[in-house]
Amino acid sequence: MEQLSLPVLSCKPVSLLSLWPFFKPFFFMNKLYLTRATVCTAFCFCRSWLRLTVTLIILLVVQQTVYAQDSSITAAAELKRMSIEELMNIEVSLVSRTPGKLSEAPSAIQVITNEAIRRSGATNIPEALRLVSNLQVAQVTSSAWLISSRGFNTIFANKLLVMIDGRTVYTPLFGGVLWEMQNVLLEDVDRIEVVSGPGGTLWGSNAVNGIINIVTKNTANTSGFYASAAAGSFVRNMAALRYGGKVKNVSYKAYGQTMYRNPMLATDSTENADAWRVFQSGFRADWEGKKDAITVQGDYYTGTKKEKAGNSDFIGQNVLARWTRRFSTSADMTLQVYYDRYDREDVASNGSDKMKTLDVDFQHRFPIGSKQNFMFGVAARLVKDQADYTKNFAGILPVTKRLDLFSAFVQDEISLTDKLRLTLGTKVLHNVYTGIEWQPSARVSLNATNSSTIWAAATRAVRTPSRFDVDYFLPQFPVPPTSASVAGGPNFRSEKLYAYELGYRVKPNKNSTVSVAGFYNFYKDIYSVEPLPGTLTYQIQNGSEGESWGAEVTASYNILRSWQVRGGYTFFDKKLQAKEGHNFNPDYLGNDARHQAMFQSMIDLPFGLQLDATWRYVHGLPKTIATNSVPAYFAIDVRLAYLYRWLELSIVGQNVNLERHAEFGGFKIPRSVYGKLSIRI
């Protein structure tokens, strides 16, 4: 099938606009008339279209072959291999690549369900991510969180890909996620999937150390009225409202939510100036036909963060449309387009950052014969960043920059035997800083028994440069080499990861799951800041390298119908050093916990009561040249709820055993409590 994507890429350069007149007549024709003959005759008139015609014929042939050996029989065999439990876990309606592919992937994946989130008492996405034992979540201020998997947790944690309903939300400004802007209505979150380890082949750039995929419910499952209000000591107040319904076969919802959060505590235990509030509203509509499904959704948010120097505002909008056509259970095609913009002020640096993103993503999956599942995709992301920090001493130059990203991937999943599967794939991407990058991966998985899988993977992933790596200047104006300055990273290349993973997943019985994963990562060309020889002019370079290794264990167990527990432990260690001939201490690039553990218990009591608790242990963080050490802590959250038909009353204590504790830097999170009333009609 190699010829599949090549002709597509090599047809003559013609713009979309010039193509339109040729397509117009076909576009309005009934699909039955779009036969090979008509298409060919029409295009053969024009000699300059010859290559296009060739492409078309090849495409048509491919199309015929793909669907001549339609996969429905394979699909039936595939479904028949599943246990009843697995059948009961299949989503009935169409799903995009996002959910299905992640859970099928032989990788270290954890899924947090809506129920686990609700019963943990989490009030936003970063708090919900504390339920994933291999993510290190550290709250820095009332509105800032640092979240990483497999290390490198710092202020500029930049090796994680985060998506909300297929929309990528890490900012190419510094490669990390502005968590205060990523609010979703937790009530409508279907699940959060977290893959630790690289996933750059299928997924986008930045998927170096992990992927977080937040999936909200299809509106077919969010009909009716939902309202909630909460008040407390750290989360000062929260309110949410949602209404969902159905007109013919289009289901829809609209929602709004607001949250006001109190400040954290400064090192001297006085109130830090970091209280903030955020309002977000949005909509989603889903339509589903026999073969097609269309989703349209959008959000609008605005917030204000208090700071010592004044207030910093942020505002953003996004709108997304996704069209999936399913040909059979193992062949489908998805086209997704989204537009996203944010505008944030930073009062401390008297600057602002405006980011606009238009993303088009297409992918197609189909079986080849009965042994192979082939998948490919292309994507274009047009990004315009306007980082205006010109009134500040340090700045991003030039202020305005295009950060376009183009990518394509192919992946083939081959069944070597009944039980042994090999998945080979690569992504090739083009970014404005370093041009073309490759991210290949090879994975094998062995279904040792019906309920257990052993998998292994070797992957290369890259973290492409962000504006903070290349365009950062301190000060903004040119200074002589005799005085100290940072003059960007004109030669900064992508950071590279070579990852080796081994894992085992087993379902000893229908009430429990256990998963173990180990990894060894080798990093090349990691960030450094070094003076040019004989000067005080520092440049951002790729002067560090290192390795990391660790193990992750997760398990869940339904002890009784009314008592579920889940938990996990993660060990992580790394060694970073300056490359030969370089002079830089890379320790502060990762403030990583060596040991981390999490345990969640959910108990249904009689009389509609629920008693839930979460325990978290995070090992101490060592001191680096840029950050203070953080002592180890052990925190407990408790939730007691009463449910009566459409009413839910709950009281949640967060960090009940700790009067105050720091997770990163010096600011401390106070012990807190909130009460919440929810109505679902």
Next chain:
Amino acid sequence: LTKLFTYTQLFPSYINRICTGAVLYVLLFFTSSVNAQSISREYTIKAVFLFNFTQYVDWPRTSFTNGEKVFVIGVLGADPFGKYLEEVVSGEKVKGLPIVIRRYADVKDVKGCHILFINYKESGQLKRILHMLPKQVLTVSDVEGFAREGGMIRFLTENNKIRLRINLQAVREGDLNISSKLLRLAEIVNP
């Protein structure tokens, strides 16, 4: 929209090439209906469930004594499975008997059937149908209130996933034996 076009003007030429290819590709596939199945995903899964029931249910000896050496899965009413059900059971056997699919327009035609999927939209007729069927037929349906009305297994969709509701009393009356594994995964109702 003008903005969008200005965007396209800014593309390097190879992007245009890729776009052209992509547009062609998408149009070709999205406008085609070659061999595309018209059966919904929901019913592909339900079809596999029907097949799975053959593994988890024991029929009394008497239901195999009508002389025919086949195991019959029947569909009463409009058939939502198309040819898919045949694909699922092709080559499969139950107690050494090959599985065959039969379709019935009327309950009076149902004979020698082991599993019957009842696709009647009017639940009013349900009582009459269930009354007329031999007790040893494992009755399955996704009609609202099926298990309550005396049907044996009802498919219901919750959170976009398929759940089972089993009327244990009806199953016992038919002398059928459903394995505990299946029962554990289902919701048991008593009419």
